Amino acid sequence: MTQPCFMPLGDLMTKLEDGELTSEAIVRSCLDRIAEREPTVGAWDFIDPELALAQARARDGEPRRSPLHGIPVGVKDVLDVVGMPAAWGDQATYGHRRPERDAPVVQRLRELGAVILGKTAVSRFGFWWPGKARNPHDPSRTPGSSSSGSGAAVADFMCPLAIGTQTSGSVMRPAAFCGVVGLMGSHGWITWANSRDYAASFDRVGVYARTMAEARIGYTQLTGRPAPAPDSRRLRIGLYRTHQWPEAKPYVQAHFEASAERLVAAGHVVEEIVLPPIYDLMWDAQPVIGEYESYRSFIWEMEHARDSLVPGLEELLLSGKSISIEGYNQAIDLMRSLRARFADDIRGFDLIMTPGSEGEAPAATGVGSNMFIRQWMMTTGPIIAVPAGTGPNGLPLGVQFIGRPEDDAAHVGRVAVLAEVLQGNTPKGSEPV
Amino acid sequence: MTQPCFMPLGDLMTKLEDGELTSEAIVRSCLDRIAEREPTVGAWDFIDPELALAQARARDGEPRRSPLHGIPVGVKDVLDVVGMPAAWGDQATYGHRRPERDAPVVQRLRELGAVILGKTAVSRFGFWWPGKARNPHDPSRTPGSSSSGSGAAVADFMCPLAIGTQTSGSVMRPAAFCGVVGLMGSHGWITWANSRDYAASFDRVGVYARTMAEARIGYTQLTGRPAPAPDSRRLRIGLYRTHQWPEAKPYVQAHFEASAERLVAAGHVVEEIVLPPIYDLMWDAQPVIGEYESYRSFIWEMEHARDSLVPGLEELLLSGKSISIEGYNQAIDLMRSLRARFADDIRGFDLIMTPGSEGEAPAATGVGSNMFIRQWMMTTGPIIAVPAGTGPNGLPLGVQFIGRPEDDAAHVGRVAVLAEVLQGNTPKGSEPV
Secondary structure, three states: OOOHHHOOHHHHHHHHHOOOOOHHHHHHHHHHHHHHHHHHHOOEEEEOHHHHHHHHHHHHOOOOOOOOOOOEEEEEOOOOOOOOOOOOOOHHHHOOOOOOOOOHHHHHHHHOOOEEEEEEOOOHHHOOOOOOOOEOOEOOEOOOOOOHHHHHHHHOOOOOEEEEEEOOOOOHHHHHHHOOEEEEOOOOOOOOOOOOOOOOOOOEEEEEEOOHHHHHHHHHHHHOOOOOOOOOOOOEEEEOOOOOHHHOOHHHHHHHHHHHHHHHHOOOEEEEOOOOHHHHHHHHHHHHHHHHHHHHHOHHHHHHOHHHOOOOHHHHHHHHHHOOHHHHHHHHHHHHHHHHHHHHHOOOOOEEEEEOOOOOOOEOOOOOOOOOOHHHHHOOOOEEEEEEEEOOOOOEEEEEEEOOOOOHHHHHHHHHHHHHHHHHHOOOOOOOO | OOOHHHOOHHHHHHHHHHOOOOHHHHHHHHHHHHHHHHHHHOOEEEEOHHHHHHHHHHHHOOOOOOOOOOOEEEEEOOOOOOOOOOOOOOHHHHOOOOOOOOOHHHHHHHHOOOEEEEEEOOOHHHOOOOOOOOEOOEOOEOOOOOOHHHHHHHHOOOOOEEEEEEOOOOOHHHHHHHOOEEEEOOOOOOOOOOOOOOOOOOOEEEEEEOOHHHHHHHHHHHHOOOOOOOOOOOOEEEEOOOOOHHHOOHHHHHHHHHHHHHHHHOOOEEEEOOOOHHHHHHHHHHHHHHHHHHHHHOHHHHHHOHHHOOOOHHHHHHHHHHOOHHHHHHHHHHHHHHHHHHHHHOOOOOEEEEEOOOOOOOEOOOOOOOOOOHHHHHOOOOEEEEEEEEOOOOOEEEEEEEOOOOOHHHHHHHHHHHHHHHHHHOOOOOOOO
């Protein structure tokens, strides 16, 4: 029999429901997988097998609270989990912290009866400096940052779902590089409270799964909203290259065009969309807000733990310090304006399609770029990255779909259909032969 | 010469600028006032004269950073201030906490060179149970909750500006009962991060001042936005009684009508506005969101410090626990819908005018009601309470003005004009004879 860790989420849910599997058996399988693969992948900042198994046994002894009852979920180590350290990827500075309150998404997972498997690895402070996690498809490569461990753990069959967070590109980049789905609803879709903030105007929770069908379950359960039906219409997709297009590797450009052709072949309409010139400003404006707010979030470290800052971070924070409140307000006003007008500016289209990254995952000495990701924080709507085949080195390449602000359920229903088409040749990574 | 604590903010700014006053002299005057009046008013949870004076001397030795440089400001004890306890009105449970990071509004005050005078008293946990603060106009009465100390301190000339917070009615109620201006921009106008959250969908920072002209300075400085010019047009004011109108004391009803007549006499247009029936839902929906989120914010207390919960709070939290996520989502969807349509639904009007409270401040064994306040959290736009005379016992009565979401500057500019009319007979409270 296939080990539970390799089973699709839907199968696990059915087998738990039918009594064919226990949560303990699933968690044990995930822990075995982690024991085997963790030395190579490094996806976890904190894992305590006994704590995970104790949760699983407790869930097995209770009435099922939800379809996710008994399902193990990894949580990025920037979100507070009671009973686990909140180290933000920096054991030396923060390893002693034990939060008193769960982050809201963790509370929700507990209400659903999910098992909090452990804290997934994060690049230190959630910034771009490489952490210990490696890309499970090629351990010499990065899984992307900063939700590095969440992307890698799901891709490597260590858990079926994991929670990540994004301020600029931290959910979408690991999704693209690890070949998994990364799903975020509109800003605020899941409350960000009581955990460490980076830039409150952007900070968002995201969910990882190996397929869009599984991510859709995560969306439905986390939000308590009805399952969005796959949108069965012929969808109108706005293909948007952005002015970073020339920076994409030629094989990414070719892959992106080919992905569009596959969607057309499946009966959808893909047309180049031209956005008004104001959208050209979003790429530069995003870091104005991000750095301004991050500096203010890191004043304690600047004053008391400057040595703990990873290279480049101090410069970023000082850059944030140098931004005037007028410049910041201008960027905030742009964001509000785009949020208000985006639905209308893409009229005639159901969603926007962009490349997920500029290339395959680079060497693990870096974390790759967010050049196709960060600007979409400015429209504040749902973003979903789906795996869509591989590049020249056999590593995953992804496509990103941008929806209208607060139109999350419809967006999920649409991407569910498109992902079916694109996932045809998704690499299976480290799946056992 | 008038003591600095009694001077209008504009005069203090000018005298600091001109070198006629030092920050130290102003802070000393405020501290003298506090020493004299605190036994009666109880407006402070934490004040350390030496800490305040040290800040003032440091500011006096520096180049001026802003018009608020050297001005003392009180900060409600639910917002984190480095160097001061974060006790949330409960010394026994939380008096030991010393936050590592300032709340964003406190960071901003420090950037402006303001002196953080101390932490103002809050009803325990920011809920409605009466705290130690008393109404400076009549110490047998409540100043309202939960920003009790901020409202009372400003009304009693202990500081020219104070920061409060509101989840349901906690800025506007003390403003109405203490006869001061309470100003809040749209939800998110000042980032709420890192401090204790109550209900993240609503939690907002507000600023108190004795006059609208002073509150306008606070708005301008805190946001870094250009000073909104007083709107010199003949304003169209939508008079909205709400279906709580019959609950208002007859003298409030008469006062409200008289306030409207004064605005008409000043050349403005006041007309009854009829809002679509969907607005009837907002009063009941607000606590659904508030209680659902507050329960999740207070799980630690429910499990570890249940005895510390004030009477009624446990019931509120259990009520929040019993709300289904579907019911919560329905209320959230209503809020989003109202936020999106409110500007259009009040077309033809510049703003909405409602009573500020159902009566004068009641006895200090209670804190009064938020029945005219809480529903406006559902439209998410700017809210400003201005003092508008007195009731039968000579205690303040206020009027509340509601603006379009994210139209904060224009709203401030409009209320600046209306407040001039209404403040004609504001009681001067404990001003020296």
